[in-house]
Amino acid sequence: MPVYMDRHTMPEATTQDEIAKAHYQDLKLQDKYKIKLLTYWFDEERGTAFCLIDSPNEESIHRLHDEAHGSIPNEIIEVDPMTVDAFLGRIKDPVPTQGESAIDSAFRIIMFTDLKDSTAMTTRFGDTKAMNLLRIHNRLTRSSLRENNGREVKHTGDGFMISFASVSNAVDCAIDIQNAFTSYNQEHSDESMHLRIGLSAGEPVQEDGDLFGSTVQLAARICNHANPDKILADQVVCNLSEPKNYNFIELAEITPKGFDQAVRLYEVMWNEP
Numbered sequence: 108m109p110v111y112m113d114r115h116t117m118p119e120a121t122t123q124d125e126i127a128k129a130h131y132q133d134l135k136l137q138d139k140y141k142i143k144l145l146t147y148w149f150d151e152e153r154g155t156a157f158c159l160i161d162s163p164n165e166e167s168i169h170r171l172h173d174e175a176h177g178s179i180p181n182e183i184i185e186v187d188p189m190t191v192d193a194f195l196g197r198i199k200d201p202v203p204t205q206g207e208s209a210i211d212s213a214f215r216i217i218m219f220t221d222l223k224d225s226t227a228m229t230t231r232f233g234d235t236k237a238m239n240l241l242r243i244h245n246r247l248t249r250s251s252l253r254e255n256n257g258r259e260v261k262h263t264g265d266g267f268m269i270s271f272a273s274v275s276n277a278v279d280c281a282i283d284i285q286n287a288f289t290s291y292n293q294e295h296s297d298e299s300m301h302l303r304i305g306l307s308a309g310e311p312v313q314e315d316g317d318l319f320g321s322t323v324q325l326a327a328r329i330c331n332h333a334n335p336d337k338i339l340a341d342q343v344v345c346n347l348s349e350p351k352n353y354n355f356i357e358l359a360e361i362t363p364k365g366f367d368q369a370v371r372l373y374e375v376m377w378n379e380p
Contacts (some may be wrong), residue, residue: 108143110162110186111162111168113168113180113183114159117178123375125156129176132175133176135175141167142168143162145159145161146158146198148212150212150213157311159198184312193260194270194319195213196272198228214272215308215311217260217271217309218267218280218281219266219269219304219305220302231298245263246317247287252267252269255276255280257271257277263283275351277308278340281377285302285304285338289378301336303330303331303339304339304378305329305333305340306326307341307343308343308344308347309322318323325363328365328366329363329370340355341371353375355374355376358371359371
């Protein structure tokens with residue numbers, strides 16, 4: 108059967124306990140509708156809940172939720188469980204840990220990195236040297252994302268798509284990556300590598316029908332807009348980073364390809380003395 112993720116806009120002040128009870132009501136009816144409830148996420152701050160469901164069709168999902176508790180999904184999209192796991196870190200209910208909530212938010216920060224002039228490296232250095240540099244690039248980037256709880260969603264050959272549950276982890280990781288390449292370049296000036304990084308944030312189910320569709324597209328467009336050695340972010344990332352002492356510089360608005368509305372960009376000033 109296909110696997111779906113749905114999105115529910117919850118009434119104001121809905122609690123974790125209320126969402127857990129609704130999930131329990133769903134579980135009691137899943138056999139009746141030949142559905143398997145895999146897991147769910149709840150974002151109390153934004154008032155949104157997301158269910159991951161193995162179901163014969165969307166109609167069965169609507170009918171189950173309606174009978175169980177009356178909360179009808181606003182959106183339903185078909186998803187690949189492996190892709191959900193890459194973005195969100197799980198595809199089944201988590202085991203509660205002492206002192207922590209069992210259910211996390213599905214809100215994620217998406218990062219794209221891109222290595223400048225990667226296609227010209229083979230011409231400049233030859234196949235063997237170019238492949239070795241790409242391995243160094245991969246090692247430096249992956250080391251930073253591990254240190255900052257990033258999840259590698261995709262390796263593009265000369266860059267990465269990475270998912271973060273925490274804005275501070277995402278910004279810290281971007282800064283750590285740039286610092287790592289700066290250190291490398293200082294010791295290997297004849298084979299220096301320079302990255303551009305873009306950050307955007309959002310929820311998994313959107314009107315475009317793809318998992319994190321517009322958030323992924325925007326992060327990629329922001330990355331493409333960045334100059335080498337720069338970190339650019341959208342306004343959501345900037346606003347959510349305010350409690351921590353990052354230095355964001357407001358830039359001009361752009362209208363990325365595929366977007367109807369202009370987007371304000373912000374640069375993370377990571378290399379100030």
